[in-house]
Amino acid sequence: MALHLPSPRNTSPSMTLRPFFWRKLQNGLVQTFSIIALALAIGAMLWILGTIFSRGGEVLSWDFLTNSSKPYGVPGNGIANALLGTLMITVTAAVIAIPIALAAGIGLSEFAKQSRFANLMRFCINVMMGIPSILIGLFVYMLWVVPQKSFSGFAGALALAILMIPVITRTTEDMLRMVSDHLREAALALGCSRWEMIVQVVCKSARNGLVSGILLAVARVAGETAPLLFTALFADTWPRDFFTHPTANIPVLITETTTNSPFEAMHQVGWGAALVITLIVLIINIVAKTCFREQKR
């Protein structure tokens, strides 16, 4: 390609211009490639969502949401018990994890800061976030299920809580660090104690970000399957004995109905359950994003 523009007058003769052609080609190639990659990623997501919505939509009905799950052949199959079980397990996990994780996040951001101890803790948290969730399930199985001699919904909640703690700790620390030191100094200068400053000014300032972090963690663990296989297991009954008996939940219901049964009717229940858990996670994610956007403003 010829050079269309005259070369600038003030360039000295020793400065040769690089040919535009290759730079433009390079730019075009990279742009095209990233757009294709983006389309692939979104395409995969839409494909998955589309399949879940169309297959799951076929079985979704009021009865499906309000009936308890049943073995193959019994009419009126549903997922209500699993829905309730998932709700109980997730809420219990959140109740256990949130205070611990918030305290840890506050500790890292406000007290430990850049000390060696804090950096070690951050490293451990990163490692914890990378541990495969099935190992967390095994861990709780050995420390809780085996001594208790029983699977239970509570054991499932423990496993999910362990998964949530590092996630919430990280987001809490990040959100608190986004609060400017000017605000901290202003609070201290008024005569706040450190604790009053943290709770009444810093946390209040980061409130939406903290809520958003918690919701994202809840959304992440709500669909976790592996840690529940060793802990909550599954049951066709309503979750009446949360602390002592296997407890129905949506993710394990999906594995049970789709991989452990040869019957199409059971597979359909699995698709319906998949649609329900997808919608739940999607809604929590959207609420969390909205919270976070508020925070950034």
Add this chain to the structure above:
Amino acid sequence: MNTVNNMTNPKIKVRNLSFYYENGHQALFNNDLDIREHAITAVIGPSGCGKSTHLRTYNRIYSLHRGQRAEGEIWLDGINILAPETDLLLLRRRVGMIFQRPTPFPMSVFENVAYPLRLHFKMNKREVADRVEQALRDASLWEEVKDTLHKSGQALSGGQQQRLCIARAIVTEPEVLLLDEPTSAIDPVATLKIEDLLLRLKERFTIVIVTHNMQQAARISDVTAFFYKGHIVETGETKQVFTTPKQKQTEEYITGRFG
């Protein structure tokens, strides 16, 4: 050299103050300064000369940051501010501070001012409301916000936010007000409002203001201290410092030859 340091009964007496940052960098060198009661003392000097650092020792706000330390003595009515046993919460109730950037809390206008009151005093609602109103009036903000007290303090304009911070600082009736370049982030009209306000407030408070704006120092202060590279080069009556400076560096700075 320091005629001002011979004043009788200063509100704050700084003696031999040195300051070090966490990396060992020394920012202040043996500062001696007397702060006159019910007067405005201006601290001037080029950027990075330690004027803010100096001010930040008066309420020990620097202690938020690990590794920063001050040496020497700062006497407030016979209490050594730098002594380890000095109660920081009490100190900061007596010595209020306004920062360069306005720092309204994420609360309503009313709650921003009520917050320090509730922090330090047991008070019924009526009295809180009265004192909040009075502080907002003192800060020349009441007329602008009296109908929107419930709105977020962070939604005000920059100049209004800064006056809100002044109201918040004076509502607990401290004895000393520290201002760290309080008008450098706001527009000239709002700046004049705040200067008027400070001239009125000096009847009730002892005011120390750090400013890089020499006209501002000349307009409002009674006493001026000129800082250079962590040293106090000259202190004196503002009129004297600006018209007949004793030190060559002061003269060069004031006439705009550097800084």
